[in-house]
Every structure is written in C-alpha cells, then in structure tokens.
Amino acid sequence: MAGVIGIIGGTGPEGKGLALRFALAGERVVIGSREEARAREAAASLASLAPHGSIRGTTNIDVALETDIIVISVPYEAQKDILHALKDALAGKVVVCVVAPLVFVKGWASAVSVPEGSAAKEEQALLPRSRIVAAFQNVSARDLLDPARSVEADVIVCSDDVDAKKQVMALAQRIPGVRGVDGGGLDNARYVEDLTALLLNINRIYKAHSSIKIVGI
Ligand SMILES: NC(=O)c1ccc[n+]([C@@H]2O[C@H](COP(=O)([O-])OP(=O)(O)OC[C@H]3O[C@@H](n4cnc5c(N)ncnc54)[C@H](OP(=O)(O)O)[C@@H]3O)[C@@H](O)[C@H]2O)c1
Numbered sequence: 001m002a003g004v005i006g007i008i009g010g011t012g013p014e015g016k017g018l019a020l021r022f023a024l025a026g027e028r029v030v031i032g033s034r035e036e037a038r039a040r041e042a043a044a045s046l047a048s049l050a051p052h053g054s055i056r057g058t059t060n061i062d063v064a065l066e067t068d069i070i071v072i073s074v075p076y077e078a079q080k081d082i083l084h085a086l087k088d089a090l091a092g093k094v095v096v097c098v099v100a101p102l103v104f105v106k107g108w109a110s111a112v113s114v115p116e117g118s119a120a121k122e123e124q125a126l127l128p129r130s131r132i133v134a135a136f137q138n139v140s141a142r143d144l145l146d147p148a149r150s151v152e153a154d155v156i157v158c159s160d161d162v163d164a165k166k167q168v169m170a171l172a173q174r175i176p177g178v179r180g181v182d183g184g185g186l187d188n189a190r191y192v193e194d195l196t197a198l199l200l201n202i203n204r205i206y207k208a209h210s211s212i213k214i215v216g217i
Pocket residue numbers: 008009010011012013014015032033034035038039072073074075076077078082098099100101136137138139140141142
C-alpha cells in the first residue's frame with residue numbers, strides 16, 4: 001500500500017497486534033504513545049517478531065503528523081481528549097476507529113451507549129476534517145499478537161468515504177485469514193462495535209476465542 005500506517009495508542013495490545021500484522025505484511029508502521037520511550041519500547045518488542053518489517057515508535061502527535069492512515073487504538077474514555085489534541089494534525093487523513101466502548105459487570109461485557117451513536121460517529125464529530133473509517137473492533141489482540149496464527153475473521157468496514165473505506169478493506173486483507181467486508185456507511189459502525197460485547201461473552205461461555213464470519217455474500 002502507498003503510505004505509512006500510524007497507530008495512536010499503539011503501546012496497548014490491540015495497537016501492537018495491528019502494528020505487528022501490518023509490518024508482517026510489508027507495511028511501514030509507526031507506533032504512537034503519550035511517552036516516546038514507551039512507543040520505542042513497544043516497537044522494539046515487535047521487531048524480533050517481524051524482522052523484515054518496519055516498525056518504529058514516537059509520540060502520538062508525531063504519528064498524526066507523519067503518517068497517512070492512522071488507527072485510533074485508545075480506550076473509549078480517552079478518545080475525546082486525545083482527538084481534540086490531534087485534530088489539526090489529523091485533518092485530511094484516513095482515521096481508522098477500532099474502539100469498542102464496553103463496560104464489564106461481574107465479568108460480563110456490555111456495550112456503552114454513546115450519545116453520537118457509536119465511538120466512530122463520535123470520532124467523526126471530533127474530527128470533521130478527517131476521513132473516518134470504522135474497522136477491526138471485533139478482532140482480538142490475542143489473535144493479532146500470535147504471528148503463527150491465521151486470523152480467521154471478517155473485518156466489517158464502515159465509512160461514508162468510499163475511497164477511504166476501500167483503502168482500509170485492502171489493508172485488512174493484508175492480514176492472513178482476514179476478509180474485508182463492506183459494512184456500508186458510518187451509521188452502521190454502532191452494530192459492529194456492539195458485537196464485540198457479544199463475542200467476549202461467547203468467549204467466556206465457551207472458554208474459547210470467537211470471531212465473526214458473514215455468510216451469503
Ligand atoms: N484488546 C483487544 O483485544 C481489542 C479488540 C478489539 C478492539 N479493541 C479496542 O481497541 C482499543 C485499544 O485496546 P487496548 O486493549 O489496546 O487498550 P489499552 O491497552 O487499554 O490502551 C491502549 C493505549 O492507549 C493509551 N491510553 C490509555 N489511556 C489513555 C488516556 N487516558 N489518554 C491517552 N492515551 C491513553 C495507552 O498508551 P500510552 O500510555 O503509551 O500513551 C495504552 O497503551 C480500545 O478502544 C478497544 O475497545 C481492543
């Protein structure tokens with residue numbers, strides 16, 4: 001793919017997992033953190049797993065300024081403040097929302113109601129000059145961080161920007177086992193985000209690792 005992929009909050013398991021998979025696919029990846037040292041450390045920890053890939057670490061602001069497709073991989077509670085701070089740097093860029101707003105009660109997950117309808121729609125309201133795409137909310141970090149494992153999953157990709165959506169579907173398919181599925185406009189992101197809670201609860205019931213596949217298309 002043309003361009004460099006950035007991960008805001010890339011020191012967490014989901015961001016590291018995506019960074020690893022993109023680097024293994026031959027993409028150039030930059031991990032971001034509030035602390036540059038933490039980002040460098042996370043990048044170094046992945047380098048041995050993707051010896052032929054390109055992963056480096058820097059601050060979140062430099063990721064937003066220097067990269068072309070930027071994944072937002074922070075907890076839902078953190079996204080408002082961080083996106084407010086990065087708003088200008090992210091203008092005109094493809095911004096990928098992987099956020100699934102969840103709470104856990106006695107070990108069971110439930111989806112948090114977001115006033116805008118979804119975390120992705122909230123990102124759109126916070127970043128009106130960016131090209132928001134929702135994707136990867138149902139892909140577990142555990143699967144991503146095991147490079148020996150094929151990630152058997154459909155990634156449903158939602159956006160109102162048709163070209164940005166195509167770019168992210170193509171990116172998803174660089175991960176072995178993943179199929180990118182066109183999920184329509186950003187309004188549909190709420191259903192994908194909510195599914196994450198269901199998958200986590202199914203995992204608990206079956207002591208397993210579930211993912212989703214859409215049939216009939
Ligand atoms: N984990 C999964 O399996 C999974 C699966 C699908 C989707 N997701 C979604 O992916 C996102 C990231 O998940 P995760 O498990 O990697 O999360 P996480 O470990 O809780 O957080 C990721 C990173 O966000 C940064 N961060 C934390 N609090 C922050 C704050 N208040 N302000 C700014 N940055 C903050 C931290 O980086 P620094 O301290 O280095 O700045 C942290 O390493 C979440 O929205 C989650 O819903 C996760």
